[in-house]
Amino acid sequence: MRERLNRLLLNVIAVLVAAVFAGGITSLILLTRGDSPTFVISQMWDYGTQRSTELTIMNGATVYYLSAVAVAIGFRMNLFNIGVDGQYRLAAMLAGAFAGSVSLPNGLRQTATILVAMLAGAAWAGLVALLKVRRGVSEVISTIMLNFIATGLIAYLMRPSIFGHRFGNDVTTKPIPKSGQVGGLDLIPNSGGKVYGLILLAVAVGVAFHVVVNYTRFGFDLRATGRSATAAQASGVNVKKMTAATLVMSGATAGLVGMPALLGDSHSYSSITFQTGLGFTGIAIALLGRNNPIGIAFAAVLWSFLDNSATILDLNNIPKEVVQITQGVVVLSVVIAYELVRRLALVRQQRAVGRAVAPPPGTPVVEGAPA
Amino acid sequence: MHGITKRFPGVVANKDIDLVVQRGHVHAIVGENGAGKSTLMNTLYGMHKPDEGTVVIDGKPVVFSSPSDAIAVGIGMVHQHFMLADNFTVLENIVLGSEPTHAGVLDFRAARKKISEISDTYGLAIHPDDLVEDLGVGLRQRVEICKVLYRGARILILDEPTAVLVPQEVDELFANLRELKAEGLTVLFISHKLDEVLRVADEITVIRRGTTVRTVNPKDVTARQLAELMVGGQLPVPELRESTVTDTVELTLDHVSVRTPDGRPVVDDVSLAIRKGEIVGLAGVEGNGQAELVEAIMGMRPLASGSIQLGGQDISRWHTRRRREAGIGYIPEDRHRHGLLLEAPLWENRMLGHQTERPNSRGPWVDRAGARRDTKRVVEDYDVRTPGIDVTAASLSGGNQQKFIVGREMSGSMQVLIASHPTRGVDVGAQAAIWDHLRNARAAGLAVLLISADLDELIGMSDTLRVILRGRLVGEVDPRTVTPEELGSAMTGANTVADGAPS
Numbered sequence: 001m002r003e004r005l006n007r008l009l010l011n012v013i014a015v016l017v018a019a020v021f022a023g024g025i026t027s028l029i030l031l032t033r034g035d036s037p038t039f040v041i042s043q044m045w046d047y048g049t050q051r052s053t054e055l056t057i058m059n060g061a062t063v064y065y066l067s068a069v070a071v072a073i074g075f076r077m078n079l080f081n082i083g084v085d086g087q088y089r090l091a092a093m094l095a096g097a098f099a100g101s102v103s104l105p106n107g108l109r110q111t112a113t114i115l116v117a118m119l120a121g122a123a124w125a126g127l128v129a130l131l132k133v134r135r136g137v138s139e140v141i142s143t144i145m146l147n148f149i150a151t152g153l154i155a156y157l158m159r160p161s162i163f164g165h166r167f168g169n170d171v172t173t174k175p176i177p178k179s180g181q182v183g184g185l186d187l188i189p190n191s192g193g194k195v196y197g198l199i200l201l202a203v204a205v206g207v208a209f210h211v212v213v214n215y216t217r218f219g220f221d222l223r224a225t226g227r228s229a230t231a232a233q234a235s236g237v238n239v240k241k242m243t244a245a246t247l248v249m250s251g252a253t254a255g256l257v258g259m260p261a262l263l264g265d266s267h268s269y270s271s272i273t274f275q276t277g278l279g280f281t282g283i284a285i286a287l288l289g290r291n292n293p294i295g296i297a298f299a300a301v302l303w304s305f306l307d308n309s310a311t312i313l314d315l316n317n318i319p320k321e322v323v324q325i326t327q328g329v330v331v332l333s334v335v336i337a338y339e340l341v342r343r344l345a346l347v348r349q350q351r352a353v354g355r356a357v358a359p360p361p362g363t364p365v366v367e368g369a370p371a
Numbered sequence: 372m373h374g375i376t377k378r379f380p381g382v383v384a385n386k387d388i389d390l391v392v393q394r395g396h397v398h399a400i401v402g403e404n405g406a407g408k409s410t411l412m413n414t415l416y417g418m419h420k421p422d423e424g425t426v427v428i429d430g431k432p433v434v435f436s437s438p439s440d441a442i443a444v445g446i447g448m449v450h451q452h453f454m455l456a457d458n459f460t461v462l463e464n465i466v467l468g469s470e471p472t473h474a475g476v477l478d479f480r481a482a483r484k485k486i487s488e489i490s491d492t493y494g495l496a497i498h499p500d501d502l503v504e505d506l507g508v509g510l511r512q513r514v515e516i517c518k519v520l521y522r523g524a525r526i527l528i529l530d531e532p533t534a535v536l537v538p539q540e541v542d543e544l545f546a547n548l549r550e551l552k553a554e555g556l557t558v559l560f561i562s563h564k565l566d567e568v569l570r571v572a573d574e575i576t577v578i579r580r581g582t583t584v585r586t587v588n589p590k591d592v593t594a595r596q597l598a599e600l601m602v603g604g605q606l607p608v609p610e611l612r613e614s615t616v617t618d619t620v621e622l623t624l625d626h627v628s629v630r631t632p633d634g635r636p637v638v639d640d641v642s643l644a645i646r647k648g649e650i651v652g653l654a655g656v657e658g659n660g661q662a663e664l665v666e667a668i669m670g671m672r673p674l675a676s677g678s679i680q681l682g683g684q685d686i687s688r689w690h691t692r693r694r695r696e697a698g699i700g701y702i703p704e705d706r707h708r709h710g711l712l713l714e715a716p717l718w719e720n721r722m723l724g725h726q727t728e729r730p731n732s733r734g735p736w737v738d739r740a741g742a743r744r745d746t747k748r749v750v751e752d753y754d755v756r757t758p759g760i761d762v763t764a765a766s767l768s769g770g771n772q773q774k775f776i777v778g779r780e781m782s783g784s785m786q787v788l789i790a791s792h793p794t795r796g797v798d799v800g801a802q803a804a805i806w807d808h809l810r811n812a813r814a815a816g817l818a819v820l821l822i823s824a825d826l827d828e829l830i831g832m833s834d835t836l837r838v839i840l841r842g843r844l845v846g847e848v849d850p851r852t853v854t855p856e857e858l859g860s861a862m863t864g865a866n867t868v869a870d871g872a873p874s
Binding site: 004214215216217218219220221223224227228230231232233234235236237238342346349350352353354356 | 669671690691692693694695696701703708709710711712713714715719722723724725726727732735736737739757758761762763765766767
């Protein structure tokens with residue numbers, strides 16, 4: 001127990017050190033431009049804690065969280081799913097087209113839409129699984145490639161003759177009627193808007209991830225494979241099956257990424273305005289949150305805070321892109337800090353074990369035993 | 372080298388080492404795994420600095436801060452694992468890192484001439500333009516030796532050079548070493564194979580628990596005396612008492628063959644039966660198909676032909692997990708690669724390989740309480756020295772890791788145990804304990820397949836002893852009458868083994 005507390009403390013210190021380091025680098029850059037770091041921080045804090053900004057932070061974090069969990073599922077088994085981006089965009093587009101054209105009773109319609117999105121994401125990731133298991137193609141390569149193919153496929157499917165509808169300059173899927181939407185929650189009063197109703201889905205996904213990874217046999221196999229594929233295989237894990245299952249699960253989760261905005265805000269998939277690039281943000285947040293469902297939640301909120309509170313900087317003639325430097329440095333330094341903590345903890349433990357089991361000085365060493 | 376001490380976090384790897392090596396000698400350094408041989412040699416090669424002590428070469432004290440300093444004074448090291456680029460020629464590999472250039476252009480002509488000279492002088496018989504991927508293990512090793520000679524080494528460190536060689540290659544290597552010696556070079560030879568050391572060394576230094584115990588002349592000692600110096604006391608004796616062999620056949624291999632992906636047979640038509648209460652030993656030089664046979668039994672490698680039966684059921688097409696659930700325990704040869712999750716806590720390692728069985732899980736759920744309780748039992752019953760079950764497997768010593776694996780694999784209702792080098796790299800105390808557990812399990816009716824490189828262990832612990840050579844079972848010897856020498860020559864195929872007394 002004490003050991004675990006120590007370890008937690010070490011990790012928290014690692015994050016703080018990384019944050020201070022990232023803040024320092026960002027401050028240096030601001031100073032070279034002649035801006036005051038304290039001014040920037042106070043501006044961001046003031047703006048970020050306004051009710052309306054809190055709302056956008058919350059909604060942004062919800063989406064980031066889903067994306068990061070999708071990435072983390074792969075990471076727990078040493079699989080690098082860079083394809084969350086393509087998976088969620090394709091899923092959102094197909095789900096949007098589905099929800100706009102199919103009429104089902106209220107409730108069922110939303111559920112069916114979400115299922116379609118999960119299936120689409122899973123299928124797209126399933127291609128990766130197939131390539132990896134059957135042909136040994138590295139998932140890093142195939143997911144990157146499939147991101148591009150997804151972009152092309154979406155453009156094709158969004159032609160007016162298939163799923164697209166002209167909407168001024170934009171081409172969108174058919175708008176989802178009221179009965180197929182998911183209403184918001186009034187979690188932040190006086191913010192002038194509502195939090196995505198599907199924030200509950202994100203929470204459920206986080207809980208499910210935690211339970212599956214830590215409390216089920218499947219989760220044990222997954223973690224074992226991630227730690228040592230050879231040992232897992234010798235223990236009877238079918239590594240190929242696990243690889244396929246993990247990728248498909250990661251893809252299904254990725255399919256959810258577009259849902260809060262699709263069902264709660266835009267009500268259609270738009271070629272122009274639908275948010276892209278969330279899959280890559282998810283990678284950074286998963287790293288920051290150490291692939292842990294609670295860690296990822298904190299990381300998602302932090303990330304979203306930086307993103308949204310920085311918009312104020314433009315009004316002060318400071319490029320808001322400066323927070324991207326902060327985000328980048330935080331991720332890099334936190335990854336290094338986690339690794340240092342991991343090694344430190346291992347060495348400390350080896351020492352502690354060595355001390356604990358060593359015979360007290362002076363005792364004669366027993367050589368062998370009567371056979 | 373004088374008074375060398377090297378500390379690592381938590382342990383003192385070397386303490387007050389004194390080592391004097393004469394020029395033109397082959398000087399062997401022997402000790403158990405983890406005694407500190409490699410640490411010492413890495414110090415000498417400049418891989419790390421000693422915390423205390425001095426190194427003196429030709430009367431001059433030296434301090435190395437990197438291997439290049441060591442190379443500069445003529446020390447070269449041949450590692451146990453070769454560091455050669457397969458798709459390069461011998462020449463390219465040798466010059467790699469110190470490429471000869473002429474006005475900025477690679478100049479291979481001088482290098483080729485020098486390599487040929489070295490090869491001729493020391494009888495290495497290597498050809499500069501061969502591709503390394505076409506060479507056998509013995510030749511690759513000679514390329515490594517040539518590489519360090521090319522860089523001007525006068526003192527060669529060979530780290531466990533015979534571990535990867537078959538006996539004929541060992542003979543060739545020893546012939547090369549004599550050539551080197553005749554030319555006035557000095558060789559430091561690290562090994563724990565005592566008979567080899569006795570054959571080739573001019574002097575032997577024994578290291579135990581990080582410090583030098585004694586330097587002896589090979590003419591004055593026997594292998595057994597050396598072994599006792601290495602472990603510092605009486606050796607435990609592997610032996611079985613009364614036979615517990617029953618008539619019930621538990622595991623049958625029926626004309627089993629395994630091929631490599633390129634179609635070469637590595638296990639060739641092996642038929643074997645193990646009965647309840649019987650330990651069947653499999654003797655063979657490493658790399659003769661034992662590892663592949665074990666992986667085939669465990670379902671980690673597909674059979675090319677033949678079948679495997681467990682208790683009368685054909686399990687040839689079963690997946691590893693099903694075989695394990697059916698009661699096959701497995702002590703893997705390489706516990707770090709196949710036996711443990713090093714960075715996972717002990718209780719999770721208790722589950723590994725048995726994660727679908729009680730008390731580790733209930734249906735799809737992990738049973739933490741059950742697994743933890745049973746981990747405590749294993750730790751107690753098998754005398755695993757650990758402060759708790761939440762520490763990572765990596766923090767235990769090798770012997771304790773092995774005892775833990777043995778305990779785990781003997782838990783539950785096991786019918787068969789595949790024990791691959793069960794006492795490799797463990798201290799004598801753990802070795803004796805593991806033998807005890809094997810004996811008890813045998814008495815309780817377990818069928819055991821024992822694979823080991825330790826001939827005394829094989830002879831002492833087997834009811835039946837089979838010899839494997841190039842993937843084929845070539846003979847059966849009676850463990851009650853056979854000597855290690857006879858078994859050794861049978862393993863190399865020196866004489867086709869005559870059947871021992873009927874068993």
